Amino acid sequence: MDFTEVVTSRRSVHEYADEPLDDETLETIFENAIQAPSSYNLQPWEFVVLREDETKEALREAAYDQEHVTGAAASVIVLGNKDPEAHAETVADDMLEKGYLPNEEVRDSILENVAGMADLPEQERRVWTVRSTSLVAMALMHAAWDEGVATCPIGGFDPDAVLDAFDIDGEQYEPVMLMTMGIPAEDAGELQAEAKYRRPVDEVVHYEEFAPEREAPAVPADD
């Protein structure tokens, strides 16, 4: 699909057709999604894809009983690894081999930087992983829609309940968001309604200086 069509026609969908998502479709979607960039290319993301009734039901309980978690063909837990060093050597060696880094000294200094990041307080590592993992989450939603698969990102869930239900180590992994995925129902309301409001470009883009006051609603003149 044309890129502009993907981004302008994508909607967050809650109503799905009763059609499964096969492995091949998911593979294609994830293969495109994981081309996303990340800090030092460290790719701190993991995805737990649930297609069985039992596991989707468990996730729904941790997501304040939102119906589409079980109604979708697949529900995904998007996890961020809070350990920057998890894949650092593989990534640094790759960049050296392919000429992105000039020599071993630069490779070593990158690994030192990453080790420094690993020493940061948990809170900073959390922000770090949420940033990179949200990049891939956006790419995942677009990659899905490019295959005709609708998604809905979910920020409203109990992270501790998700960790508990799926036996995930919360010391190392942050549940960044949940996402439902599936072929949309033919009459899915979101695909028929007018697109939701977007703050206009001339409100959100500031040139040369940050002037948020221009966002204030205009005060009507008295005369």
Add this chain to the structure above:
Amino acid sequence: MDFTEVVTSRRSVHEYADEPLDDETLETIFENAIQAPSSYNLQPWEFVVLREDETKEALREAAYDQEHVTGAAASVIVLGNKDPEAHAETVADDMLEKGYLPNEEVRDSILENVAGMADLPEQERRVWTVRSTSLVAMALMHAAWDEGVATCPIGGFDPDAVLDAFDIDGEQYEPVMLMTMGIPAEDAGELQAEAKYRRPVDEVVHYEEFAPEREAPAVPADD
């Protein structure tokens, strides 16, 4: 451009041609980018676009003197608003009007939820805004590349120095990332090198349960 081509051919580029980015091109790019979803559609993002030498120089100083900050036609400060209520009424009224919400009671309960989010500790609001703002940042990189404009996301910078240099209120706004943008140099190394390593889909996607141990490198058998 075809979606798959956008995501597979995009690279983080450091070397840019000496060509300006005009307003119209930027408008097209941002118009596509801001179609990104966000928590409750609250769109907590702001972009400060710098094309003047003086402002790019100031940003470069806050970004540990990275050359491409001044070498790019535009450098962008991507900000996240830490106040979930900033645009809440506009967004909730829009969802009610377009039939995304069934009635005023649901609209009001959403505004109550958002007010509850606004009462969360700064650290939680920070994670919240980084999540939504990183979604739009990914869309921005893809939207730029669809217009032939390369980008490079930058996580390595001094956030306090950015706030200071551009007189931005750090109580309300989080510098989520920086981004350089421009037509790539004809001989930009990143566009000629082999794409950087990506952790394979079967390592990052887990079905039904989270089994990170499968990521461990295989131990060669002795025999």
